[in-house]
Amino acid sequence: MKIFYDTEFLDDGKTIDLISIGMVAEDGRELYAVSSEFDQGAVRRHGWLMANVWPSLPIKKNPAGQRGMDQLDLAHPDVRPRKQIARLVAAFIGDTPAPDLWAYYSAYDHVALAQLWGPMSDLPSWIPMQTCDLVQEAKRLGVTPADMPTQADGHHNALADARHNRVMAKYLDSVAR
Numbered sequence: 590m591k592i593f594y595d596t597e598f599l600d601d602g603k604t605i606d607l608i609s610i611g612m613v614a615e616d617g618r619e620l621y622a623v624s625s626e627f628d629q630g631a632v633r634r635h636g637w638l639m640a641n642v643w644p645s646l647p648i649k650k651n652p653a654g655q656r657g658m659d660q661l662d663l664a665h666p667d668v669r670p671r672k673q674i675a676r677l678v679a680a681f682i683g684d685t686p687a688p689d690l691w692a693y694y695s696a697y698d699h700v701a702l703a704q705l706w707g708p709m710s711d712l713p714s715w716i717p718m719q720t721c722d723l724v725q726e727a728k729r730l731g732v733t734p735a736d737m738p739t740q741a742d743g744h745h746n747a748l749a750d751a752r753h754n755r756v757m758a759k760y761l762d763s764v765a766r
Contacts, residue, residue: 611749625663647665
């Protein structure tokens with residue numbers, strides 16, 4: 590069974606720091622989690638992440654007139670420590686018969702996923718060691734980016750992007766038939 594997923598992350602050239610992960614299985618199950626441990630200061634200094642990812646996260650706004658910046662809402666039920674996210678993801682994938690991971694431009698997503706358990710050698714045995722790539726599949730089928738379904742909203746929210754990955758995969762499946 591296919592699992593479509595997306596991650597949002599901070600990449601400094603040495604580390605891929607998970608911000609959020611969204612997963613959608615073919616049977617309709619979904620998982621969304623935001624790390625409580627990513628470097629909020631580094632994200633604030635990153636223009637693209639602030640413009641595109643930060644607005645989709647559960648944020649606690651500062652009351653009018655108070656100093657300081659908006660903060661990640663650590664009390665929100667989607668916000669969790671990385672170890673808890675690792676357990677949730679492991680259970681989600683473990684509850685999936687013959688899991689087949691799929692993502693859009695999947696290379697960094699797979700590293701962000703695998704690093705939930707540390708080095709690749711610590712990846713639980715039931716978690717696939719690779720993620721299939723929707724872009725590669727589109728190229729294989731002769732589908733151009735202009736032919737692919739477009740995402741109406743929710744860009745860079747990991748769960749919305751995972752849902753859209755499922756839409757794109759269904760389209761590619763229809764082309765392949």
